[in-house]
Amino acid sequence: MSEAVSSLHETTEAAARRHLDRVKGLVDPVLDRVLPLADEAPAELHGAMRHLVLPGGKRLRPALAVAACEAFGGAAEAALPAAAAVELVHSYSLVHDDLPCMDDDDERRGLPTVHVAFGEANALLAGDALQALAFEVLAGARAAPAVVQGAVADLARAAGSRNLVGGQVLDLAFSSGGADEAARVEGVHLRKSAALIAASCTLGAGFAGAGARALEDLQAFGLELGIAFQIADDLLDAEEGDEPCSSVRVLGCEGARHRAESLLEGALSRIAELGEGADTLRKLARFAVRRDR
Numbered sequence: 001m002s003e004a005v006s007s008l009h010e011t012t013e014a015a016a017r018r019h020l021d022r023v024k025g026l027v028d029p030v031l032d033r034v035l036p037l038a039d040e041a042p043a044e045l046h047g048a049m050r051h052l053v054l055p056g057g058k059r060l061r062p063a064l065a066v067a068a069c070e071a072f073g074g075a076a077e078a079a080l081p082a083a084a085a086v087e088l089v090h091s092y093s094l095v096h097d098d099l100p101c102m103d104d105d106d107e108r109r110g111l112p113t114v115h116v117a118f119g120e121a122n123a124l125l126a127g128d129a130l131q132a133l134a135f136e137v138l139a140g141a142r143a144a145p146a147v148v149q150g151a152v153a154d155l156a157r158a159a160g161s162r163n164l165v166g167g168q169v170l171d172l173a174f175s176s177g178g179a180d181e182a183a184r185v186e187g188v189h190l191r192k193s194a195a196l197i198a199a200s201c202t203l204g205a206g207f208a209g210a211g212a213r214a215l216e217d218l219q220a221f222g223l224e225l226g227i228a229f230q231i232a233d234d235l236l237d238a239e240e241g242d243e244p245c246s247s248v249r250v251l252g253c254e255g256a257r258h259r260a261e262s263l264l265e266g267a268l269s270r271i272a273e274l275g276e277g278a279d280t281l282r283k284l285a286r287f288a289v290r291r292d293r
Helices: 003-034 043-053 060-071 076-097 114-118 120-139 145-159 164-172 181-206 212-240 247-270 272-290
Strands: none
Touching: 003 060, 003 076, 003 120, 003 272, 043 076, 043 114, 043 120, 060 076, 060 181, 060 212, 060 272, 076 120, 076 145, 076 164, 076 181, 114 120, 120 145, 145 164, 145 181, 164 181, 181 212, 181 247, 212 247, 212 272, 247 272
16 A cells, blocks of 8 residues: 555544544434333343443444435434434344344454343344334434435335345355355345445435435445445454355455455445535545455
């Protein structure tokens, strides 16, 4: 990496992390407020719901929602229902992914997974409750009814059988081999990761009043970014052993990096006409694909 490119990367990463920190400071109080208190009955369920959400991870999806809203002249506060809703759906999917009947993981974000800490049944039910809460938060947003209705429908599509849930099914059933293997890997990434990332962008922009054409472009941006983001995860996880459904296993490290960069370039071209208002969105996209952790 040349000195100039390295400097640009550092600037992009610093700006992206500042935005992530800012959004975390905005959305975490919302999440804390909408989640039931840990001692509210049934306490085991509510403690399980809060366990993974707070303090949480990077908040990339909320950050994309806020950046997309601001790209169209909206205030960050207008995007907070969308930001909280996508994080709740993301958290529910992680709780379920970690279950013994799925990936059977013992640790998440440096903590025991929810089923380890609270039991398998409570983890299953906590995931169900987090998903329901996401739609309660989104439906209660103070915006035009048509905007709220569209947001609810978009998030439901992203979370449903054709996308997030279906992606998990395909991931669990994935078998290696075949001429179409790379395409099948990306098909899982498209559903399991990219659909919710795309919804984060369209929901945020929708609360700023973005038009239909702009939302279509953001949907395409988010899908390409989401696949590239998952490839970046594959690269970060490569040292821990390749998963069957991994771009690194199929393409090799260099091939996977090239594919991620190609997808990132395509994603950025979708928002090229948005001007300076979308600079934070662009920086987040670059950070999401080029991060080292």
